[in-house]
Amino acid sequence: MIDETKNPPERRDLVKEAPEGGTMGVDPRSLDWPLAQAYFGQPKPLSRVIREKCLDCCCQVQSEVAKCTAINCPLWPYRMGTNPLRPKREARGIAAKK
Numbered sequence: 001m002i003d004e005t006k007n008p009p010e011r012r013d014l015v016k017e018a019p020e021g022g023t024m025g026v027d028p029r030s031l032d033w034p035l036a037q038a039y040f041g042q043p044k045p046l047s048r049v050i051r052e053k054c055l056d057c058c059c060q061v062q063s064e065v066a067k068c069t070a071i072n073c074p075l076w077p078y079r080m081g082t083n084p085l086r087p088k089r090e091a092r093g094i095a096a097k098k
């Protein structure tokens with residue numbers, strides 16, 4: 001439930017001064033999520049988040065994500081927006097979608 005008495009967070013609410021100097025991001029677990037969704041949007045599957053990061057990494061060029069050779073990047077197996085390490089639906093005993 002969104003508290004309409006509060007404003008959505010702004011960047012300055014999410015990045016603070018660090019005790020040792022410089023800046024630091026706040027712990028996202030401390031955010032008021034109904035409000036934070038106004039900044040970040042609705043929650044999305046992590047596979048989509050990874051895909052978005054890979055597109056960001058490749059200047060939004062899909063073919064470059066597909067051709068990525070950085071196999072030591074932890075996101076590499078997931079860069080196409082799916083989890084290829086997860087057993088297929090049939091192997092998990094779930095009927096295929098029609």
Ligand code: SF4
Binds near residue numbers: 055058
């Ligand atoms: S897998 Fe490739 S495209 Fe994705 S973040 Fe890593 S280096 Fe970038």
